[in-house]
Amino acid sequence: MEQAAEQRGETAEKEGAAPNATGAVDLIEALRASVDRARSLKATGEKAAKAGIRGRSHMTHDELADALAHRR
Template sequence: MRQHEYLVALKAENGLLTLHTLHWSDEIRDPKKEIDTLPGKAKASDKELTMAEQLIGAMSMTWDPSEFHDTFQEKVAALVEAKKAGETVEKAEPAAEPTGVVDLMEALRASVERAGSPKATGGKATASRKGSGSAKTTGKPPAKKRIRSAPKEDLSGLSKADLYKKAADANLPGRSQMTRDDLVKALTRA
């Protein structure tokens, strides 16, 4: 294959002949000899095992392969179609910064709670509704405060595509190179 010699296993599977490439013996290495910093076997407490089993049980489901699909391929196809239609294609937002979870047990407990109760994720929306309702009950805020806070609240809920459209309407220079946060800042200043 491709002008190289390979070690292979030829197998008959489900009425088909399949060819599996294998590694040569000198390509197989013992990780314990190669990496001296491998962790040893860790003992988990009964509480940790119980919580892990609860999490697995809460997140388990029946397997239906038709429910899963390649979202990356769909996004690329959508970008190609948008480009064909003459639409502007904006750059993707950078990946979110990783957060360092200090307490693994607390993260596992929170995950079990989220998986167990579907309403657990609605906390942020409730808090923002309380904040918007408090202005109505306490009276109108001063005019300056209302003018400054209204655009920020409106912009924070918009997608990057909507922000880009607003930036295009405002004729902001360099908008195609901006991240979502940059667009919010630029539109707030404008």
């Protein structure tokens, strides 16, 4: 008779289980996303500066992108 995986000291994993089933946050992925957002904002700010858009320091990334889009 065949023993259950747990009895043999093996762990049984369900196929297709979500990697973050516990709800834990992947900190490395969160850091990468944060760095990407910062780089994107910096690049957009630099483009806005070259375009001569005023009030950049008080604008969000979306506001800067809109100002650039309407400037052209």
